[in-house]
Amino acid sequence: xxxxxxxxxxxxxxxxxxxxxxxLFILSxxxxxxxxxxxxxxxxxxxxxxxxxASAELDVILGTLNTILLLTSSLSVAVSITAIQKGDRRLxxxxxxxxxxxxxxxxxxxxxxWTTKIGHGIYPNSPTLLARPKGEILFFGLYYxxxxxxxxxxxxxxxxxxVMLILIAKDKISPMHFTSLENSGLYWHLxxxxxxxxxxxxxxxx
Amino acid sequence: xxxxxxxxSKYSTYVxxxxxxxxxxxxxxxxxxxxxxxGWAILVALAIAGTKSGLVLNYFMHLKSEKPLIFKVIxxxxxxxxxxxxxxxxxxxxxxxxxx
Amino acid sequence: xxxxxxxxxxxSKINFYEDRRGILSWIFTLDHKRIGLLYFIFVIAFFFGGxxxxxxxxxxxxxxxxxxxxxQTYNSLFTxxxxxxxxxxVIPAIPTIFGNFFLPIQIGARDVxxxxxxxxxxxLYISGATIVFFSVFTGGGPPDTGWTFYAPYSxxxxxNVPLAVFGVFVLGxxxxxxxxxxxxxxHRLRAPGMTWRRLPLFVWGIYSTSWVQILATPVxxxxxxxxxLDRFFGVGVFDPTKGGDPILYxxxxxxxxxxxxxxxxxxxxxxxxxxxxxxxxxxIFGYTAIALSGMAIAAVGSLVWGHHxxxxxxxxxxxxxxxLLTFLVAIPSAIKVFNWVAxxxxxSIVIEPPLLFCLSFIFLFSIGGLTGLIQGALAPNVHLHDxxxxxxxxxxxxxxxxxxxxxAAFHYWxxxxxxxxxxxxxxxxxxxxxxxxxxxxxxSMLLLGWDGMPRRYYDYLPQFRTLHLTATFGSWILxxxxxxxxxxxxxxxxxxxxxxxxxxxxVTLEWQIPSPPPTENFEKIPVxxxxxxxxxxxxxxx
Numbered sequence: 001x002x003x004x005x006x007x008x009x010x011x012x013x014x015x016x017x018x019x020x021x022x023x024l025f026i027l028s029x030x031x032x033x034x035x036x037x038x039x040x041x042x043x044x045x046x047x048x049x050x051x052x053x054a055s056a057e058l059d060v061i062l063g064t065l066n067t068i069l070l071l072t073s074s075l076s077v078a079v080s081i082t083a084i085q086k087g088d089r090r091l092x093x094x095x096x097x098x099x100x101x102x103x104x105x106x107x108x109x110x111x112x113x114w115t116t117k118i119g120h121g122i123y124p125n126s127p128t129l130l131a132r133p134k135g136e137i138l139f140f141g142l143y144y145x146x147x148x149x150x151x152x153x154x155x156x157x158x159x160x161x162x163v164m165l166i167l168i169a170k171d172k173i174s175p176m177h178f179t180s181l182e183n184s185g186l187y188w189h190l191x192x193x194x195x196x197x198x199x200x201x202x203x204x205x206x
Numbered sequence: 207x208x209x210x211x212x213x214x215s216k217y218s219t220y221v222x223x224x225x226x227x228x229x230x231x232x233x234x235x236x237x238x239x240x241x242x243x244x245g246w247a248i249l250v251a252l253a254i255a256g257t258k259s260g261l262v263l264n265y266f267m268h269l270k271s272e273k274p275l276i277f278k279v280i281x282x283x284x285x286x287x288x289x290x291x292x293x294x295x296x297x298x299x300x301x302x303x304x305x306x
Numbered sequence: 307x308x309x310x311x312x313x314x315x316x317x318s319k320i321n322f323y324e325d326r327r328g329i330l331s332w333i334f335t336l337d338h339k340r341i342g343l344l345y346f347i348f349v350i351a352f353f354f355g356g357x358x359x360x361x362x363x364x365x366x367x368x369x370x371x372x373x374x375x376x377x378q379t380y381n382s383l384f385t386x387x388x389x390x391x392x393x394x395x396v397i398p399a400i401p402t403i404f405g406n407f408f409l410p411i412q413i414g415a416r417d418v419x420x421x422x423x424x425x426x427x428x429x430l431y432i433s434g435a436t437i438v439f440f441s442v443f444t445g446g447g448p449p450d451t452g453w454t455f456y457a458p459y460s461x462x463x464x465x466n467v468p469l470a471v472f473g474v475f476v477l478g479x480x481x482x483x484x485x486x487x488x489x490x491x492x493h494r495l496r497a498p499g500m501t502w503r504r505l506p507l508f509v510w511g512i513y514s515t516s517w518v519q520i521l522a523t524p525v526x527x528x529x530x531x532x533x534x535l536d537r538f539f540g541v542g543v544f545d546p547t548k549g550g551d552p553i554l555y556x557x558x559x560x561x562x563x564x565x566x567x568x569x570x571x572x573x574x575x576x577x578x579x580x581x582x583x584x585x586x587x588x589x590i591f592g593y594t595a596i597a598l599s600g601m602a603i604a605a606v607g608s609l610v611w612g613h614h615x616x617x618x619x620x621x622x623x624x625x626x627x628x629x630l631l632t633f634l635v636a637i638p639s640a641i642k643v644f645n646w647v648a649x650x651x652x653x654s655i656v657i658e659p660p661l662l663f664c665l666s667f668i669f670l671f672s673i674g675g676l677t678g679l680i681q682g683a684l685a686p687n688v689h690l691h692d693x694x695x696x697x698x699x700x701x702x703x704x705x706x707x708x709x710x711x712x713x714a715a716f717h718y719w720x721x722x723x724x725x726x727x728x729x730x731x732x733x734x735x736x737x738x739x740x741x742x743x744x745x746x747x748x749x750s751m752l753l754l755g756w757d758g759m760p761r762r763y764y765d766y767l768p769q770f771r772t773l774h775l776t777a778t779f780g781s782w783i784l785x786x787x788x789x790x791x792x793x794x795x796x797x798x799x800x801x802x803x804x805x806x807x808x809x810x811x812x813v814t815l816e817w818q819i820p821s822p823p824p825t826e827n828f829e830k831i832p833v834x835x836x837x838x839x840x841x842x843x844x845x846x847x848x
Binding site for chain 2: 561619621
Binding site: 016019020023024027030031034037038041042045046060064067068071072074075077078079082085086185186189192193196197199200201204205206 | 214215217220221223224227228231234235238239242243244247251252254255258259262263265266267272274276277280283284287288291292295296299300
C-alpha cells in the first residue's frame, strides 16, 4: 500500500478525507435500502403473479415522470457544483434552487400517488388490502415503506441543499472551499440512484 | 490540497450523461410496457438500472476521476456484499421444501 | 504546500485533563481522548447493570420453580440483559473507548478525522441507551422477546417493543458513524512513514471492525424500523397472517448480528496482538497473517449468519452452505491463536496483569471457538440449539474472549490514560478468581446444554438442579472477582502511584508520549521509521 503522505492538512482541512467519510456514509445508506431490496426480492420470488398484478395498479406515467425529475435534479446539482468551482456563484445558486424545486415536485407527485391509493383503500392494514392475495399485501407494504423511506431521504436532501444555498450566499462556500456542497451533491445522487432501482422494481413489473 | 479534483468537469459532459440517462429510462420503460420480455424482464431492468447508476456514480459523483485506491474499491465492495447477502438468502428462500 | 508539524501551543505541554475543566467541556468536547473516557464511564456503568440482571437471573435459576420472580419478569430480565450487554457494552466498548483514545495516537495523529461526528456518536449512544431504558418503564413494560426480537412474537407481544427497537436503531447509527470515523482516520491521518505494514495490530483490528460496522449495521437498522412500522402500521413483511415470512426476519436480523459478533471480537483480538509481543519482548509471529486474518474474519464472518437458523425451517441447502462457511471462518481465528502462541514461544515472558488477561483470552476463546464448531455442525445443532450450550458457547467467546480482552486493555492502558498505576497483586488475584468463577459457571452451562436444558426457560426439571446450583455458585465467584478487579482499578484511579510514561517498555507511539497524554498528543508529528515491535533488546542483540 502507499507510503503515508505528509499530513498537509495540519491546521487545514482534509477535503479528500471529508469526501471519503461521505462515501462511507453512502455505503451505509446503500445497505440500509439494500436490506429492503433483499426482502423485496424474496417476496417477489415467492409471489411473482401477485407482484405483477399489484404493480399494474401503480401509475407508470407518474413514476416515469418522477424518474426524469430526479435524473434532471442530479444534473442540476452536478452542474451547480462545477459552477461554483468555476466561480459562477449565481449559476450555482440558481441550479441549487432548481434541484430543490425538482425534489419538491417529486415529493408532491409521491404525495398524489399515495393519497390516491389511500383514497382507494389501499394502505397497510386496510381491510381492502387485507382481503387481497398475500403477495399483493406484501407488494404494497414494501411499496409504502420503501418509497416512504426514500421520500424522507429526498426531503432531508432538500433541506441540506437549502443549507448549502445559504452558505453560498454567505460566501462560506467558494471555489476554494466547496467540499460541503460536493458532499451534499453526493448525497443527492445517492437518493437518485435508489430511485433508479425503485422505479423499475415497483412500476415496471411485466 | 485543493478541494475536489484538479479539473472541474465540462458542463457538456454532464448534459450528455443526462441525455444518456433519459434514453435509458425510455428504454427501460419501452422494454417493460411494450416488449414484455417475460422471464428476462427483471434482468433487463436491473441491467439498465445498473448502467444508469454507473453513469451517475462515475460522472455525476466523479468516481471515475478520484485518485486514491479506496474510492475505486468501495462501490464494487458494497455491490459484492449486497450480492452475497441476496444469494445466501436465496439459498434458503429458493430451496424450501427441497429435501437434500 | 507547507506542513506545519511543530506546534508550540501550550496544548501539547499540559495533559488533556488540565486543558479545560467543567462538565460542559467534557460533554461537548471534541478531544478523542475525552470522548473515549466518556464512553468508558457509561460502558462500565451499563456493564454493571447487565451483570446485576445476570446475577438475578442466576439467582432465580438456582433451584427449580419460582424463587424470587415470575416468568414474565424472567423473560424481561434475559431480554434486557442481552440488549444492554450486546448493544450498550460489548459492541461499542473497545472501538469507542480504546479505538477512540488510542487509534489516533498509535497512527501518529492529533485526533480522529471527524471530531464533531465523534461527539455526535457519543450523544447518539447516550440517546439510544436512554430510549432503551424508557422502554423498561413505559408502554406495557420491558420487552420479553429476547434481545433477538423474533417475529411474529415481537409483533404481537404487548410490551414496549417499539421503543426498545427504536433505541437499538439509534445505537446502530452511533456505531455506523464510529466506523466511518475510524476508517477515514486510518486512511487519511497516518503520520509520515506510518505505512500500512507498520501499523500496530490494534489499529488493524479496529480497522477491520469498522468496515463491518459500516456495512452490516444498516441491515439491523432497517430491520428494527420494519418491526416498528409493522407494530404501528401493520406493514406485514414478517407477519405470516399477511404473507410475510418470519424466517426472513431471522435472515435480516442475523445478517447484522452475526457480523456483530466479529465487531465484538476483532478489537479484542487486536488488543491481544498488541499486548502479547510487549510481554514476550518479541516481534509478533506473522504480522501480515494477523493483519489479514482480521480482514478475512470480517469478510467470511459476514457469510455465516444462517448458522443461527439451522432449525428454523431454513432450506436444507442453505443449512449445508452456512455450516460449511462456518467451518471456514474458524480458520483465520485459528491462525491468530497459533500466531499468538508462537509469539510467546521462546519469548522473554514478563508476567503482568495485561498478559494474564491475554493468556486467559486465548484459552477461553479457544474453548468458545471449538464449541462453536460443534454447534456449527448440522446434526449436533439439532440437539444443541436453544439449549444452555448456546449461551455457554457465546459467553466463552464474548465474555471469556472479548471481556477478558477488554480487561487486558484496562490493565495495559490504564497508566497511559490516567497517569497512575493500580495494585498489581490485587489485579492478578482478581484475575485468578474471575477465571475460576467463569469456568465453574459457564462450563456447567455447557454440560446443562449438552444434557438438554432449554435456554430462556424460567423453570426446569429436577435432573438439572445440581448443575444449575453449580452455575449460580460459579457466577457468584465470577462477580466477586469482577468486584475486586474494578475496585482495584477505581482505587488506582484516585490513590494509585504515579505511572511512568512507558511502564511496559512498549514501542508503539502511545508509549512515547507522556502519561496522561497532552491534548494535542504530540508536540511534533513523528516520522515513523520502524514497525510496532522493535523492542530495544532486539536492537541490543544486533
